[in-house]
């Protein structure tokens with residue numbers, strides 16, 4: 001048989017004919033057709049191939065119908081995947097619709113004529129069988145109207161199907177009652193009117209208006225309603241400047257008069273320098289149908305997004321205080337700007353915390369107030385390399401609901417959906433509310449200068465509350481004149497200083513509120529009683545060093561634990577690991593919780609801690625400090641993800657919400673803390689001064705010049721000292737196990753919650769001179785200054801060397817070697833608050849000492865030299881007979897040299913210089 005058409009292209013009836021001939025006599029058809037049918041047979045398996053289906057006309061039809069059916073299912077799937085690309089999301093219509101050819105039936109081989117054909121609609125949540133036109137309509141209403149849902153990248157089929165079910169069963173028809181629609185307008189009006197009122201009354205003052213994004217107010221209101229119905233008891237919100245004043249008044253119930261007072265400068269000036277009004281935090285208890293809700297708005301520095309990990313830490317602490325293991329009683333809500341969400345790296349770091357064991361909070365609800373501009377940067381080509389500003393959230397498979405902020409009902413629907421998702425699956429979820437910014441970045445800013453086209457469009461926009469009011473009047477929900485009355489009622493309420501949010505509850509006591517009163521007016525010199533009896537040292541020391549009988553640990557850990565047992569029994573001096581662990585054990589016994597995190601915290605970067613034992617041949621760990629006694633407070637030690645910024649921010653937030661927990665963050669090497677500098681500047685050192693917020697956070701920063709080069713030597717002590725003022729933090733450099741023991745205990749036992757920065761040791765962890773006797777723990781306390789340890793005649797001392805940290809031992813050894821009895825060496829273990837009384841007593845103790853030397857291993861422009869030599873510190877403690885000099889490395893741009901031999905020579909020279917040799 002001759003071939004008139006090539007195989008595989010077109011005419012199926014003709015192909016059937018050729019095939020019939022081929023089955024009777026393969027030689028009767030062309031070689032090309034023979035190859036073609038041969039391949040098909042091979043591919044299908046000759047035995048299985050339903051030849052009848054190929055040969056009968058009915059079969060052909062059935063197979064074509066099956067193909068169309070498959071195409072319909074593919075089309076539905078395409079809408080689920082890419083419907084968002086054609087959704088109507090932008091109230092300004094700034095950009096062209098995105099390309100999404102697979103949303104067109106033709107691409108799937110479906111023709112115009114198929115629209116009236118009935119198909120099985122698969123898992124589409126509509127009628128099981130529907131015409132293609134109905135299927136398309138349902139898909140478009142669901143996925144291409146005011147909501148663009150991105151969720152098909154989720155690997156959980158259950159979660160995907162749940163979102164499909166929730167979206168498709170509604171199909172863009174939200175069905176809100178008239179009462180609900182009325183209340184939406186009432187909240188929108190509140191959002192708009194507050195801004196207009198402030199704008200008129202305080203012309204030109206910065207308020208970072210919410211106008212253009214007023215929908216945030218009904219969104220948050222709906223969130224609170226749904227949260228109460230879901231038995232959520234606390235919501236902690238992190239948010240930046242945009243709309244913050246509006247949220248405070250219209251959502252949190254801040255009294256309008258208090259806000260006006262801030263605009264007018266009538267504020268109660270607290271102890272510290274304070275902060276601007278749009279950074280201040282707030283909390284209130286709202287009376288919501290479904291139950292009371294405690295609302296917290298976190299204090300917020302200007303640094304965008306840095307509040308995110310702080311909020312997460314605060315939420316985790318609140319969950320733990322409540323023993324909320326399901327993490328459903330307290331939830332974090334993070335409100336972002338579009339530019340900041342895409343631009344700031346801490347967003348990704350915080351997302352990365354979300355599912356880890358040590359940092360999970362059961363899912364955060366993210367709301368992006370996407371006004372399509374960041375200060376003056378508006379074009380997506382300048383502000384990000386991703387399609388949407390929210391793409392980073394895909395890294396944790398968070399579903400993302402883009403929603404047109406001009407459609408309040410769609411906004412409310414996604415709010416309900418997002419919260420339900422968070423509560424059901426305990427995962428992060430994002431609402432990207434696309435809107436615009438009516439004015440400039442702030443009220444003094446002229447946006448037309450840089451965004452003329454955008455702002456011409458914005459100026460032509462009728463406000464959202466007014467548009468929605470018209471819609472409600474049109475639909476008969478409201479009568480003519482009612483929207484105007486709403487406006488007037490709101491204005492009168494503002495002027496009457498009425499609460500314009502949901503009603504507040506006063507004197508609400510849940511039992512979970514932290515009582516900070518014991519920590520007010522704390523004095524750092526307050527005695528703490530940190531010693532513990534020898535019997536307790538032995539009992540706890542043995543208990544914390546116990547390894548269960550059948551638990552196989554690594555040999556070196558076995559040895560460490562065996563030595564710790566000897567230390568507990570007083571059979572050998574104590575080392576750092578023992579004293580530190582005993583501090584935790586004794587605090588747990590005293591009723592405090594302990595939480596520690598850092599990149600190697602369980603083991604200790606320098607192999608000294610071993611807080612978690614790992615079975616060497618079976619899965620499973622053993623944490624002795626979690627097994628001290630029945631009903632003990634919680635002990636947590638987490639190996640963190642490789643982040644400094646988010647993890648330190650998290651621990652700060654945790655510590656500021658849980659004063660009864662010793663919260664420690666440990667850097668792997670101290671210098672890496674510079675990745676968290678924003679947290680150090682914006683929170684750790686300044687939160688009390690700005691916001692009167694306390695934190696007892698401990699930062700352990702391994703520090704010491706061991707010849708490991710520029711990057712592993714310095715924790716940048718000088719930076720912390722430069723940030724010291726008003727006793728805001730404590731900076732300590734402990735040099736003995738007893739000192740770390742008393743210092744950690746002091747941090748909890750003293751009724752003061754101020755951050756403690758520790759230059760923690762590396763080589764001293766196992767230095768033969770850095771040990772402590774049992775009596776040093778059973779007596780005494782942390783010593784801010786440690787005087788000479790050898791028996792010298794104080795009258796004979798002419799030179800007094802002062803220093804901090806491990807260099808002390810180098811100087812001591814050489815002084816002993818040279819038998820230099822006229823030189824005394826003292827350690828300043830607390831550099832800040834400056835222990836003036838002890839230093840003055842020390843100077844008085846050596847009446848003949850005229851040469852006072854500050855010795856340090858850091859370069860001269862670094863370390864503690866500048867701090868100590870200032871008149872407020874050492875220079876101020878000295879008298880006319882004293883002469884202060886410096887012994888140490890010269891100034892250097894980098895902290896340390898890269899060559900071990902140069903390091904050693906420098907170290908020898910500075911030790912000699914300290915001793916005047």
Ligand SMILES: Cc1ncc(C[n+]2csc(CCOP(=O)(O)OP(=O)(O)O)c2C)c(N)n1
Nearest residue numbers: 242302303304337338339340371373374375
């Ligand atoms: C870390 C940081 N960098 C820069 C700024 C200065 N700044 C303040 S607001 C802003 C734009 C923020 O844009 P977006 O996140 O979209 O929020 P919007 O102001 O538009 O609501 C910038 C750059 C800042 N506050 N923090």
